[in-house]
Amino acid sequence: MVKKSKIYQMTIIGVMAAVICILGPLSIPIGVVPVTFTNLAIYFSLYALGIKRGTVSYLIYMLIGFIGLPVFSNFSGGPSKLLGPTGGFIIGFIFMAAISGYFIDCFFNSRALCFLGMVLGMAVCYAFGTIWLSYQGKLTIGAAVAVGVTPFILGDLIKILIAAVLGPQIRKRLMKAGLF
Amino acid sequence: MMDITIGQFFPGDSIIHRMDPRTKILFTMLYMIVIFLVNNFAGFAVIFLFILAVIVSSRVPVKYYFKGLKTILILMLFTALFNLFLTPGNTIYTLPYLGWTISDSGIRFAAFMLFRLTFLLIGTSALTFTTSPVVLTDGLEYLMRPFSKIGVPAHEIAMMMTIALRFIPTFAEETDRIKKAQSARGADFESGSILKRAKAMVPILVPLFVGAFRRADDLAIAMEARCYRGGEGRTSLKQLSFSYADIYGLASAAIILTAVIICNIYSHF
Numbered sequence: 279m280v281k282k283s284k285i286y287q288m289t290i291i292g293v294m295a296a297v298i299c300i301l302g303p304l305s306i307p308i309g310v311v312p313v314t315f316t317n318l319a320i321y322f323s324l325y326a327l328g329i330k331r332g333t334v335s336y337l338i339y340m341l342i343g344f345i346g347l348p349v350f351s352n353f354s355g356g357p358s359k360l361l362g363p364t365g366g367f368i369i370g371f372i373f374m375a376a377i378s379g380y381f382i383d384c385f386f387n388s389r390a391l392c393f394l395g396m397v398l399g400m401a402v403c404y405a406f407g408t409i410w411l412s413y414q415g416k417l418t419i420g421a422a423v424a425v426g427v428t429p430f431i432l433g434d435l436i437k438i439l440i441a442a443v444l445g446p447q448i449r450k451r452l453m454k455a456g457l458f
Numbered sequence: 459m460m461d462i463t464i465g466q467f468f469p470g471d472s473i474i475h476r477m478d479p480r481t482k483i484l485f486t487m488l489y490m491i492v493i494f495l496v497n498n499f500a501g502f503a504v505i506f507l508f509i510l511a512v513i514v515s516s517r518v519p520v521k522y523y524f525k526g527l528k529t530i531l532i533l534m535l536f537t538a539l540f541n542l543f544l545t546p547g548n549t550i551y552t553l554p555y556l557g558w559t560i561s562d563s564g565i566r567f568a569a570f571m572l573f574r575l576t577f578l579l580i581g582t583s584a585l586t587f588t589t590s591p592v593v594l595t596d597g598l599e600y601l602m603r604p605f606s607k608i609g610v611p612a613h614e615i616a617m618m619m620t621i622a623l624r625f626i627p628t629f630a631e632e633t634d635r636i637k638k639a640q641s642a643r644g645a646d647f648e649s650g651s652i653l654k655r656a657k658a659m660v661p662i663l664v665p666l667f668v669g670a671f672r673r674a675d676d677l678a679i680a681m682e683a684r685c686y687r688g689g690e691g692r693t694s695l696k697q698l699s700f701s702y703a704d705i706y707g708l709a710s711a712a713i714i715l716t717a718v719i720i721c722n723i724y725s726h727f
Contacts, residue, residue, distance in 0.1 A: 286678035288614055292621025297666060298624060300629045326667050332476060338618045345594040345619075346465035354529050356466055356586040360577040361490055363533055384677040397567030414618070415537035416571055425536050440656040444663070451664050457671045
């Protein structure tokens with residue numbers, strides 16, 4: 279990794295948060311379920327920056343969403359989104375970023391392990407989302423899974439596959455350019 | 459896409475707009491706690507009156523408050539239906555063929571949850587309707603400052619947020635430009651299997667990330683050249699200050715908290 283000043287670390291995290299803000303709210307509808315780019319953007323930033331800076335840039339993205347910019351899925355934002363029924367997923371993404379980032383950094387050369395790490399991270403994120411959703415709506419865990427997790431599993435697996443394929447290419451090219 | 463950086467802010471000069479961002483952030487947190495404290499409909503009546511007062515005095519059109527609800531409408535309906543049918547109690551109505559039952563406590567509970575979600579979402583969105591993102595970032599920095607003793611880098615977080623705010627429009631434009639440039643070179647983003655389409659994203663993502671690194675580098679050099687050295691002893695152009703509006707805000711916070719607690723204890727409705 280290229281060693282740079284503390285100020286550079288700050289600027290790159292800020293700038294990467296801006297990139298997540300651009301990619302995050304986009305989504306493509308597959309069937310009735312919108313497949314958002316948010317976690318894909320997080321995976322890419324993890325590949326581009328590594329676990330620590332990648333996770334912090336997600337945190338900055340989250341705060342940007344909190345102060346009202348429409349950067350969450352479907353161009354929504356504000357504290358109501360963070361505290362609302364789907365807020366658990368947004369919080370869960372922090373842990374997803376940390377877990378996936380750990381696997382990506384430690385087992386960069388093994389695509390299978392990176393894939394596994396991202397699936398694990400996704401599962402943790404689902405756990406947070408489900409618990410909050412069931413608390414907020416007084417739903418049973420099963421019902422919360424049915425409405426908040428099941429419809430999204432396929433799309434999320436596809437996104438992880440895409441990240442596992444494209445991520446290494448991004449990091450390799452950045453390494454070649456002397457930026458990572 | 460260009461107006462993304464003003465977020466949900468609705469410029470104005472109402473009493474709520476004039477309040478200090480710190481008051482508003484703390485108020486929003488307190489409001490959230492109060493919403494979860496409420497355990498009967500009398501409490502919600504108090505909350506309703508309060509929200510009505512906020513909406514009227516913020517002078518933000520009512521429809522904006524309800525816009526935010528649209529995104530989670532399906533989820534809210536699901537929650538309501540689930541609670542309606544699956545809460546045990548005295549059966550009032552049984553659905554023909556399916557045999558699902560609606561009980562009196564089911565109706566009560568479903569309505570209760572709907573009120574809670576609606577009030578939570580509408581009430582908290584007042585914060586971002588009446589405060590611009592830049593001012594909110596300032597407010598967050600002040601509020602996080604006490605935590606810097608336990609290692610929360612308050613100033614750095616606010617600085618990174620400001621940098622991100624600054625670069626969002628730039629990258630929105632750049633993404634657009636890269637996409638057009640690659641299309642002009644014959645790149646195809648719209649056909650083929652999902653994996654093929656994903657692969658077509660590489661020529662967009664790589665220049666976007668390289669551009670991001672380049673800009674971060676330029677910015678770091680510019681900041682170093684201007685002797686930026688972190689938050690210590692740094693002053694800001696716009697100073698936050700408390701005013702009469704904040705006193706009203708704090709007073710009303712105390713009133714609702716008390717009213718809700720009284721309702722919780724004495725009301726059985």
